[in-house]
Amino acid sequence: MNDAFKALSDPTRRQILQLLRDKSMSAGEISEHFQISKPSISHHLNLLKQAGLVLDERQGQNIIYTLHTTVVEDVIGWMFNILNKSEEKN
Amino acid sequence: MNDAFKALSDPTRRQILQLLRDKSMSAGEISEHFQISKPSISHHLNLLKQAGLVLDERQGQNIIYTLHTTVVEDVIGWMFNILNKSEEKN
DNA sequence: TCAATATTTAGATAAATTTCTAAGTTTCTA
DNA sequence: TAGAAACTTAGAAATTTATCTAAATATTGA
Numbered sequence: 001m002n003d004a005f006k007a008l009s010d011p012t013r014r015q016i017l018q019l020l021r022d023k024s025m026s027a028g029e030i031s032e033h034f035q036i037s038k039p040s041i042s043h044h045l046n047l048l049k050q051a052g053l054v055l056d057e058r059q060g061q062n063i064i065y066t067l068h069t070t071v072v073e074d075v076i077g078w079m080f081n082i083l084n085k086s087e088e089k090n
Numbered sequence: 091m092n093d094a095f096k097a098l099s100d101p102t103r104r105q106i107l108q109l110l111r112d113k114s115m116s117a118g119e120i121s122e123h124f125q126i127s128k129p130s131i132s133h134h135l136n137l138l139k140q141a142g143l144v145l146d147e148r149q150g151q152n153i154i155y156t157l158h159t160t161v162v163e164d165v166i167g168w169m170f171n172i173l174n175k176s177e178e179k180n
Numbered sequence: 181t182c183a184a185t186a187t188t189t190a191g192a193t194a195a196a197t198t199t200c201t202a203a204g205t206t207t208c209t210a
Numbered sequence: 211t212a213g214a215a216a217c218t219t220a221g222a223a224a225t226t227t228a229t230c231t232a233a234a235t236a237t238t239g240a
Contacts, residue, residue: 002101006099008095009096009098014095021171067172069173072173075169076169076170076173079162082111082157082159083159
């Protein structure tokens with residue numbers, strides 16, 4: 001879960017997750033939304049993947065990135081725990 | 091909110107928040123739970139404070155740190171939004 | 181007012197992070 | 211089977227972060 005918190009600490013990566021919330025996208029399509037270089041976006045995508053926040057799948061020349069919500073839910077669980085509320089029983 | 095995500099990205103700072111979930115503590119009491127030096131803990135506490143995750147109040151020689159949950163709720167809101175669920179209406 | 185206690189601030193260093201350009205890999209198609 | 215397109219990997223530079231020791235500040239109590 002540390003990797004997830006680390007991944008979430010960068011604004012570009014959070015914005016990528018917000019893009020993927022609406023629909024899965026190729027690396028190129030994602031990079032069109034930013035000013036930074038494609039290798040940099042690729043690096044961010046790799047960190048998100050390592051953190052388990054996205055999944056990737058090659059489709060021909062493209063690599064499609066998809067939001068993976070399991071870890072997001074884990075993080076939410078941690079946050080709720082800090083509030084001393086449980087997200088399970090209520 | 092970027093400061094909050096940044097603050098949450100460090101394991102020591104997350105552990106501090108977990109300590110404060112149970113009860114407010116002085117800087118010294120907090121530092122007893124860690125191996126790192128007091129100035130380092132002080133630095134982490136300052137980042138948590140800048141992020142709005144804790145409040146501090148001097149009580150005599152001690153400075154008491156308290157969990158401040160408003161920003162935690164904001165972060166939870168952001169996370170829920172990623173899941174396309176709303177924490178308001180359900 | 182002085183010394184002790186609690187904590188922060190300053191300044192330095194090492195490690196991690198973000199970003200870039202250049203080069204490599206994979207896949208499609210003419 | 212070459213060339214183009216889509217990405218990633220490698221390697222380097224600049225910035226940020228985490229940590230330490232030493233010094234400064236604030237409060238209490240004798």
